[in-house]
Amino acid sequence: MISRVLVANRSEIALRVIRTARDLGITSIAVYADSDRDAQFVTEADEAYALGGTAYAETYMNADKLLDVAARSHADAVHPGYGFLSEIPGFAQAVLDAGIVWIGPSPQVLDALGDKIKARRLAESVDVAPVAGISGPVTSRTLVDDFVAANGYPIVTKKADGGGGRGITVMESDEDLDLFFAAHGHETDGFFVERFIRTARHVETQCARDSHGSFAVISTRDCSVQRRNQKLIEEAPAPALPEGVEETLVDWSRRLFEAVGYVGLGTCEFLVEGDGRVSFLEVNPRLQVEHTVSEEVTGLDLVEQQLRIASGEPMAEAPAPRAHSFEFRITCEDPASGMIPSTGTVTRLRWPLGHGVRIESGINEGVTVTPDFDPMLAKLVVTAPTREAAIARARRALAELDIKGVATPAALYSSVVALDEFSPHVPSTRWFEDSILPRLSDPGAAAELGVRPAAPSQPAGPPAQAEERATFVVELDGRRMELTVPRTMFAGAGQAHHRGVQPLRGGARARSDARSGELVDPTGMVNSQIQAIVVRVCVETGQRVSRGDLLVVLESMKMESYVHAPYDGTVADIAVTGGQNVSAFQPLVRVTRAGETAKENQ
Incomplete structure (x- = not known):
């Protein structure tokens, strides 16, 4: 059994794992960048270790530092959360080589599914139909031109190692292709091409398979409310699916998991068109941000299931969904400025309460939001017996949410889910970007959506710099130890350490x-x-x-x-x-x- 788990992540997902570990009597070990030293996930963990630094590469993406902490803390398991190193086969293998349990699918599975070209070929081998495209790297302009000649525009280029919506660009014309090849030079072989479907919904299956061969789709989810391929609102179960589609989703998901001997939790993602056609997109071999809605409609703790499957135990039986749940990603993005990420200090924070309301957060009042990491502040999860009741409850909860100091899209979300266009389900993955965002540029339409005019934009602070530290020799109960602390701890009384505003060149704006x-x-x-x-x-x-x-x-x-x-x-x-x-x-x-x-x- 796992007894000490290192959480190789930060913010709300780290706190999410830490809480389940505590429920199960497992010691949780956090790691943190300098800017996260006082974050809630750090203080809630049983133990916490500094990674030293501020940027991705020197902290949460630094495999050597994470493995060193795992060894020093005597961790017997590593939970990678999502993002960062969660889908890197080399890191998973290094964890296993160190004699530590990797909470996720094997390195071989990560390799087979992490490369999206390999995943397309795998799908084709088990009669799972991917989106029409080129199941190979873009080795020349001629290859893409031939595909366009046969299929027409629009097309989409995707990074083979992207995942999570990264590295996706829609091409509408030859001029767009010119720009793509100019941007990537001779490195286009890291991309592949698919037909772009404007009218499809993004539907996925939350899957689980244990080492005993048991498989289940815990729930379906609809994640069609997106901007720039980033999910904004997710729900479970996926509503109003055409006849026979859910059976196809379950069957295809099982084939994909069994084809690679997948052990653990993961998500299979698909496009579903109005006429019932289903096309495979990718498998995400990790926990998803939106796993919460599957938990809410089934009652299962999916992090607990990950821990139990990684321990070799059988997974729990998945009950049929019993309600409807929405997740709203509360990001520090300003709808009045085109959803551009903002920074600042959270001066007021009041979470909604009441029946059917769940908060997954990584922030507290007084926290400074920096540009160093992902702009997601929290997840608001609302559940009710029916979709209509869940929408009503969501509007109430979003209205109760009070965050000041940084802009969020909470008010916009409340208006969006109330639109007639949102019922009985969101029309397509392009709906938000093509229909909602253009309204924000019209003051009258924006006001109807609850969006206030943008405040004058100010330059963000400079990129964070590594903290200067001081090391002292101390004795604790007679044991000689070295104590390292930030030098800012010795600032004079009343002095506040803060990041100044970076002036532009010449002091001019x-x-x-x-x-x-x-x-x-x-x-x-x-x-x-x-x-x-x-x-x-x-x-x-x-x-x-x-x-x-x-x-x-x-x-x-x-x-x-x-x-x-x-x-x-x-x-x-x-x-x-x-x-x-x-x-x-x-x-x-x-x-x-x-x-x-x-x-x-x-």
Whole structure:
């Protein structure tokens, strides 16, 4: 039996696992980045270890540090949560090689399903139909052009190692393809292509299979309310499925799990069209963010099931869904500013209460929301006997929710679920983006959706820096120990340690260039308009560029965004590198205008 579990994650999912561990009498061990030192998941864990650092790469994505903590804390199991290293076969194998239980499917299963091209080929081998596409890497432009000639636009390019909606770009024309190949150069073999279906719903199955060969679909879920392939509202069970579709979903899910000898919990994702056609998308070999709604309609604790299956025990029998449940992702995104992630300090926090209301949160009042990690603050889960009753209860709960200091889409969600278009189910995965978001640009329509005008935007704080620490030798009950603490603990009385606002170059505020739409300050520095990760820098210092040339590829909310040269000129300075986190308004690339360059040379 597992007795000590290291939770290799953060925020609400870490706290979720810690709570179930405590219910089962299992010691929980947390790890944390500098900015999470006082987070609730850290204080609630039985033990907590500093990872030292602030960025993904040096903390929650650092396998060596996590394995070191696992060894030092004598953990006998590792729960990866979701995201971070949860789907990395090498990390799972390293955990097993250390003699520690990996709470998830085997490294071999992660390898077979984590690569989406392999997953497509696997599906085809067991007569599970994927979305029409190319079951191989994009090795040339000709390959894609031939597919377009046969299937037409739109198409979608996806990263083979994406998962969770990452690395997905919809192509509507040859010009979009030109931009795609310009953005990725000779690295397109990491992508594959599928036909893009505008009118399909995103329906998934929460599956479980134990080491004794028992398999079950615990519930279906509908996750069609999405923006940029990021799920916003999820529900279980999936409502109003065409006749025979649920039987197909269960059958295909079983085939996929049994084909790879899957042991553990996972999710099979599909597109369901109005005429009942079903197409396979992917298998997510981990716990999903939206697992809560499956728990609510069945009464099962899915983290407990993960722990029991990993211990070799039989999984529990899955009861038939007995109610209807919604999950609302409460993110620090401002609907009045196009759902751009915001930062700030949570100055007031009041959660809704009452029957059928559940909160999964990683924040407290007074917490500063930074651009360093995912913008999701919490999950509001509402359950009632019927879908209609759950919608009514959700509107009440969303109205009770009171978060100040950062913008959230709570009021928007309340209006969205009340729309006639939402009944008896959300129309398609494009509905929110094509129908709801455009209304937000009209003040009258936005007001009807409960969205207030955006406050004047302010530059976000700079990327977090590793804390300076001091180490002392102390004696505890006569035992010599080293104590390491942040130097800020020695700040003078009344002094507050906070992150200042990063000034833009020259102390002047960047403005949107009227012709290019890019944020450019008076020195020619092109700044990021969004919080994102730098995927690729496409230029070099000294390189001449023309207006519209691609400078940087960013990834935000699981979708790529392109930053272009605002005018003809020369790249004078590059302020970022690939893989770096950037906040909104942070400098990216400085471009000197062509005329100014000529003057400097005279």
